[in-house]
Amino acid sequence: MHNVKPEMRIIYTVILLLFAVFLFLPLLVLLVRSFGSDQGFTFEHYVSMGSNREFLTAIGNSVKISGVTAAITTVLGFILAYSIHCTKIYRPVKGLLRTVIMVPMLLPTITYGFAIMYSFGNQGLITRLVGHNWFEIYGWNGLLIGYIIYTLPPVFLLMHNAFKYIDKKFIIVSKLMGDGTMRSFLNTIMRPLAGALGGAFVLSFILSFTDFGIPASVGGTYPVVATQLYQVMLGSIPDFDQGAAIAVIMLLPAVFGIWLLNYLEKWNFHYDKLSDIELPRQRVRDIAFGILSSVIVLGMLSVFVVMFIAPWLSSYPYDMAFTFKHVRDVFQSSDLTGVYRNSLWVALLTAVFGTLMAYGSALLNVRTSLKARSAVDMVSMITNTVPGMVLGISYLLFFNGSSLKGTFIIIVLCNIIHFFTTPYLMAKNSLSKMNPSWETTGELLGDSWFKTVYRVILPNSASTVIEMFSYYFINAMVTISGIIFLVSAQTSLVASKIKELQHFAKFNEIFVLSMLIFFTNLIIKLVCDAWQRRTAQR
Amino acid sequence: MLKLEHIRKQFEDKVVLDDINVEIGAGEIVSLLGPSGSGKTTLLNIILGLTRMDQGRIMFQGQDLSNMPMKKRGFNIVFQDYALFPNLNAYDNIVYGLRNKKGSVSQQEVQEYIDFLELQPHLNKRIGELSGGQKQRVALARTLVTKPRILLLDEPLSALDGVIKESIKQRIQSIAREFKLTTIIVTHDPEEALTLSDKILIIDQGQIAQFGTPQEIVHHPSNDFVKQFIIQQLHIKRQNIYNLFGEQYA
Numbered sequence: 001m002h003n004v005k006p007e008m009r010i011i012y013t014v015i016l017l018l019f020a021v022f023l024f025l026p027l028l029v030l031l032v033r034s035f036g037s038d039q040g041f042t043f044e045h046y047v048s049m050g051s052n053r054e055f056l057t058a059i060g061n062s063v064k065i066s067g068v069t070a071a072i073t074t075v076l077g078f079i080l081a082y083s084i085h086c087t088k089i090y091r092p093v094k095g096l097l098r099t100v101i102m103v104p105m106l107l108p109t110i111t112y113g114f115a116i117m118y119s120f121g122n123q124g125l126i127t128r129l130v131g132h133n134w135f136e137i138y139g140w141n142g143l144l145i146g147y148i149i150y151t152l153p154p155v156f157l158l159m160h161n162a163f164k165y166i167d168k169k170f171i172i173v174s175k176l177m178g179d180g181t182m183r184s185f186l187n188t189i190m191r192p193l194a195g196a197l198g199g200a201f202v203l204s205f206i207l208s209f210t211d212f213g214i215p216a217s218v219g220g221t222y223p224v225v226a227t228q229l230y231q232v233m234l235g236s237i238p239d240f241d242q243g244a245a246i247a248v249i250m251l252l253p254a255v256f257g258i259w260l261l262n263y264l265e266k267w268n269f270h271y272d273k274l275s276d277i278e279l280p281r282q283r284v285r286d287i288a289f290g291i292l293s294s295v296i297v298l299g300m301l302s303v304f305v306v307m308f309i310a311p312w313l314s315s316y317p318y319d320m321a322f323t324f325k326h327v328r329d330v331f332q333s334s335d336l337t338g339v340y341r342n343s344l345w346v347a348l349l350t351a352v353f354g355t356l357m358a359y360g361s362a363l364l365n366v367r368t369s370l371k372a373r374s375a376v377d378m379v380s381m382i383t384n385t386v387p388g389m390v391l392g393i394s395y396l397l398f399f400n401g402s403s404l405k406g407t408f409i410i411i412v413l414c415n416i417i418h419f420f421t422t423p424y425l426m427a428k429n430s431l432s433k434m435n436p437s438w439e440t441t442g443e444l445l446g447d448s449w450f451k452t453v454y455r456v457i458l459p460n461s462a463s464t465v466i467e468m469f470s471y472y473f474i475n476a477m478v479t480i481s482g483i484i485f486l487v488s489a490q491t492s493l494v495a496s497k498i499k500e501l502q503h504f505a506k507f508n509e510i511f512v513l514s515m516l517i518f519f520t521n522l523i524i525k526l527v528c529d530a531w532q533r534r535t536a537q538r
Numbered sequence: 539m540l541k542l543e544h545i546r547k548q549f550e551d552k553v554v555l556d557d558i559n560v561e562i563g564a565g566e567i568v569s570l571l572g573p574s575g576s577g578k579t580t581l582l583n584i585i586l587g588l589t590r591m592d593q594g595r596i597m598f599q600g601q602d603l604s605n606m607p608m609k610k611r612g613f614n615i616v617f618q619d620y621a622l623f624p625n626l627n628a629y630d631n632i633v634y635g636l637r638n639k640k641g642s643v644s645q646q647e648v649q650e651y652i653d654f655l656e657l658q659p660h661l662n663k664r665i666g667e668l669s670g671g672q673k674q675r676v677a678l679a680r681t682l683v684t685k686p687r688i689l690l691l692d693e694p695l696s697a698l699d700g701v702i703k704e705s706i707k708q709r710i711q712s713i714a715r716e717f718k719l720t721t722i723i724v725t726h727d728p729e730e731a732l733t734l735s736d737k738i739l740i741i742d743q744g745q746i747a748q749f750g751t752p753q754e755i756v757h758h759p760s761n762d763f764v765k766q767f768i769i770q771q772l773h774i775k776r777q778n779i780y781n782l783f784g785e786q787y788a
Contacts, residue, residue: 437621440608443608444613444615445638456623456625
């Protein structure tokens with residue numbers, strides 16, 4: 001392994017310091033505050049939660065609805081992944097399914113809620129198409145639909161990856177051995193996927209449990225933990241200590257869930273050698289799964305259709321005349337364009353510095369022999385565990401009174417830490433696959449370490465860097481749970497502005513802003529994908 | 539002349555090299571031969587300056603290099619997997635180091651190396667498009683243009699197949715002769731070592747089993763290890779060849 005250089009130590013120290021100040025200390029303060037009072041150490045806040053009927057209901061509700069969401073989403077995700085990997089559906093259809101399923105990821109979750117209202121509400125698009133009201137959307141039903149749409153893409157991705165590691169030859173072997181459909185399915189699909197199925201459930205559960213955008217929009221009078229937390233922190237009588245205690249309570253299932261996720265990983269099969277194999281045609285299966293997965297994806301998309309129609313009509317659903325008025329109004333409002341510009345800047349800065357930090361951490365971990373270099377692995381497990389709202393609150397408590405309060409810097413840093421895990425793992429994966437002798441070779445050819453990184457390592461991981469950038473950008477653009485406690489009047493972002501506009505029932509503005517986010521993200525995604533393909537081809 | 543004195547290295551509790559003493563003359567090809575885990579690659583990395591030794595001294599042309607960092611020693615290596623940079627084409631790989639040492643090598647000299655290694659037709663190819671032998675020659679060229687004081691080769695033939703192997707072998711020999719370049723090669727193959735080099739350093743469990751010319755080793759093996767693992771293997775190979783071609787070709 002390459003020798004350790006002083007510049008590596010310096011960078012590593014800086015990275016660890018950043019994590020200390022922007023992850024560990026805030027979380028520590030959060031924990032301390034949850035036990036704090038005028039008289040010193042106390043369990044008071046936890047005790048009062050236990051006697052607060054409303055809060056106990058909220059916890060019960062959160063667990064119940066997250067559990068139901070997770071069960072449904074896991075099944076749906078499985079159907080989609082199975083259709084793509086184990087059936088002979090027409091190939092372009094598979095590609096389309098795989099792409100379209102990602103659409104919700106380009107929008108803030110708070111938008112889902114409003115799209116659901118405009119689709120299934122009394123005058124909603126789908127309600128009118130169907131001719132009658134299906135169900136009451138505020139509360140349980142709206143939340144459930146929102147959570148499913150929100151967690152289906154990541155659950156699908158997890159399942160999709162797990163399917164990649166299943167050796168499909170076993171399906172053929174099982175058939176040749178005379179297994180019936182059921183036994184074959186259980187042995188060659190369900191058993192190897194057991195870990196992934198459990199993982200999908202846990203992932204969907206945690207995401208639903210900790211999301212703020214969806215309950216903020218369609219939660220109605222159905223209290224969940226996230227809305228309780230928001231009310232305690234930013235309601236009429238803010239109580240930070242009580243909020244800290246609730247945040248700790250919110251952290252617990254996440255910690256348990258991540259632990260479970262890692263544990264379930266062991267259940268996954270890892271076939272060492274994978275080979276592509278032709279699957280036998282089975283008409284009934286293919287048609288059934290083709291229809292089923294199309295229905296799932298189309299159903300998901302149909303909820304968003306209204307969002308792209310309503311703002312172009314003069315007063316949906318009463319006056320259906322086409323107009324540019326709403327869109328023009330938004331673009332003429334310096335307030336709203338300013339908010340959009342803020343979001344753009346925050347996303348851009350998050351993407352640039354986040355990518356730098358995640359790449360740097362991975363580089364030092366995988367390609368140097370620094371002592372304690374794997375500390376970042378632990379950090380990345382923690383950032384994976386801490387929900388956005390909890391991180392936001394701990395920042396609010398820790399930086400309250402500091403000059404960072406109400407700045408863009410704190411929002412950007414919160415995003416970088418909040419979304420650190422995935423880009424970090426992307427970089428680690430790509431860097432560890434590269435030839436370990438490049439740095440030594442570069443040095444022997446007269447390079448400094450920086451120079452080799454710039455001339456060799458970076459160009460050979462360009463594709464991954466672009467992917468990391470796009471991940472950071474899109475997530476920074478849509479997140480609301482992470483930043484809702486950190487924005488000020490000057491640093492308002494689109495996602496938090498939508499929350500504000502909700503009070504004034506300005507839904508056209510909400511949808512125009514959502515479209516702006518959507519198309520910005522879409523452009524970034526398309527450009528990055530195209531660019532990535534180009535670098536990968538070389 | 540390169541002199542290794544009392545070199546010792548241990549990882550944790552395991553002694554990898556113990557009291558290694560060797561003198562290598564200028565322009566000699568020397569193979570470090572031993573089974574895997576014998577410590578030969580560690581010794582190569584110590585000479586290169588990549589790995590620190592625990593005890594001992596490295597002298598080169600009367601200068602003590604023991605504490606000199608890798609970059610300043612002026613040695614260079616071709617790794618077993620070549621470590622070519624896939625984002626650059628063959629030519630850009632060859633001249634990679636020249637950007638850092640402007641003016642040290644003329645365009646004409648670079649061209650001489652390219653011609654010598656017969657790389658002209660492949661200069662614009664991407665690394666992925668080169669065959670194993672071509673990659674090996676590009677890596678050699680990239681190393682040679684930096685004019686190393688000693689050339690180190692880590693298992694230079696192990697990734698190559700039959701015929702290419704023999705031609706690269708000749709190429710290495712002619713490089714050493716043409717440029718009067720001291721060359722140190724790590725290998726686990728006795729046949730390769732004995733047919734390629736002027737001298738062979740046989741290492742067994744971190745200690746020198748024998749250091750000598752191919753003739754000395756074949757005719758006067760110094761101990762059982764050399765007999766069992768080196769000579770015996772060559773006998774079997776010889777027997778196989780005889781069986782194929784018949785005794786009259788002996």
